[in-house]
Amino acid sequence: MGRSPCCDKASVKRGPWSREEDAVLRNFVQRFANAGNWITLPHKAGLNRCGKSCRLRWLNYLRPALRHGGFTEEEDDLILSLYGEIGSRWSVIAAKLPGRTDNDVKNHWNTKLKKRYLLTTAPSTPPIGDDNVPVRANDSPPGEDQSSLSPLPPALVNLDAALATLDDGGELTQQSEQLYAELMGLIEPRSASHTSTGEVMSSGSSSTPPPFGTSPTASSFGAGSSATWPVDVHERDTILWPESSGNGMVEFDDPCVARTFSPASTPDSFQDLLASSYDEVMATQALMYY
DNA sequence: AATTACGACAACCGCCTCTCA
DNA sequence: TTGAGAGGCGGTTGTCGTAAT
Numbered sequence: 001m002g003r004s005p006c007c008d009k010a011s012v013k014r015g016p017w018s019r020e021e022d023a024v025l026r027n028f029v030q031r032f033a034n035a036g037n038w039i040t041l042p043h044k045a046g047l048n049r050c051g052k053s054c055r056l057r058w059l060n061y062l063r064p065a066l067r068h069g070g071f072t073e074e075e076d077d078l079i080l081s082l083y084g085e086i087g088s089r090w091s092v093i094a095a096k097l098p099g100r101t102d103n104d105v106k107n108h109w110n111t112k113l114k115k116r117y118l119l120t121t122a123p124s125t126p127p128i129g130d131d132n133v134p135v136r137a138n139d140s141p142p143g144e145d146q147s148s149l150s151p152l153p154p155a156l157v158n159l160d161a162a163l164a165t166l167d168d169g170g171e172l173t174q175q176s177e178q179l180y181a182e183l184m185g186l187i188e189p190r191s192a193s194h195t196s197t198g199e200v201m202s203s204g205s206s207s208t209p210p211p212f213g214t215s216p217t218a219s220s221f222g223a224g225s226s227a228t229w230p231v232d233v234h235e236r237d238t239i240l241w242p243e244s245s246g247n248g249m250v251e252f253d254d255p256c257v258a259r260t261f262s263p264a265s266t267p268d269s270f271q272d273l274l275a276s277s278y279d280e281v282m283a284t285q286a287l288m289y290y
Numbered sequence: 291a292a293t294t295a296c297g298a299c300a301a302c303c304g305c306c307t308c309t310c311a
Numbered sequence: 312t313t314g315a316g317a318g319g320c321g322g323t324t325g326t327c328g329t330a331a332t
Binding site for chain 2 (some may be wrong): 053056057063103104107108110111114
């Protein structure tokens with residue numbers, strides 16, 4: 001009895017992610033935004049990881065526009081205030097903090113704010129627990145403001161991935177390349193419109209397979225019940241999925257991402273893709289440092 | 291220099307909810 | 312209506328770096 005595990009824990013790798021795995025996951029998610037779900041992703045990407053682990057890694061670490069550490073006083077105050085109101089609804093609290101994940105907020109709370117909270121809060125006023133306030137993640141306002149996400153140039157987001165993959169020549173990358181080639185023959189052009197916020201406006205039938213994961217979590221994007229996500233596109237990445245053209249063309253105004261998705265510039269191999277991305281990353285970086 | 295304690299955070303676990311056939 | 316599959320979420324554990332002894 002009981003539910004079946006999402007993966008065979010004995011045969012999948014666990015523990016810290018390597019740069020190579022990060023690179024494979026990041027490029028796969030960014031490339032095959034709507035090609036399946038998290039459970040099948042590891043197989044398709046050539047990653048020997050649990051699908052849930054892939055999802056968590058992407059959401060908490062690899063997603064663009066994330067900020068790690070360095071919580072400001074304002075953020076601390078907001079967390080303390082919200083905790084007093086709704087308790088440990090980390091996803092809801094994180095939704096109020098642009099670029100923060102629920103895991104980040106939770107860790108920050110456990111290591112720093114918890115003590116501060118206990119010192120400043122009288123014992124007679126315990127935090128409102130889960131049973132007291134029926135607040136759910138989906139209760140956050142739909143279409144919550146995402147414009148305040150601190151934008152990180154996609155080129156820079158891809159930098160370490162490109163660097164990590166370019167000099168590895170590892171087996172994992174080769175495997176991923178092979179699977180990528182297989183996948184290219186498996187994916188049909190989608191008919192869907194993506195908004196600039198990454199939301200997908202499906203125009204297909206309801207039988208369209210769900211994309212990787214659902215919304216990136218209510219946590220940092222307040223996507224609510226938006227059933228689609230996967231590529232975390234912040235507003236500077238204009239994504240177009242023209243339904244009329246029918247050629248599957250995807251356009252971005254970021255050169256690096258555009259290269260990644262545009263069939264017109266389909267590289268000969270996964271390595272070529274990363275190499276070309278790397279060139280543009282370096283060029284972008286050079287401009288930024290001037 | 292070696293050992294211990296502690297903080298920070300990444301990752302895992304397992305239950306719950308949602309979706310869809 | 313129901314059950315299986317998949318994602319969401321909060322709690323917990325593991326790991327690593329660093330300060331203290």
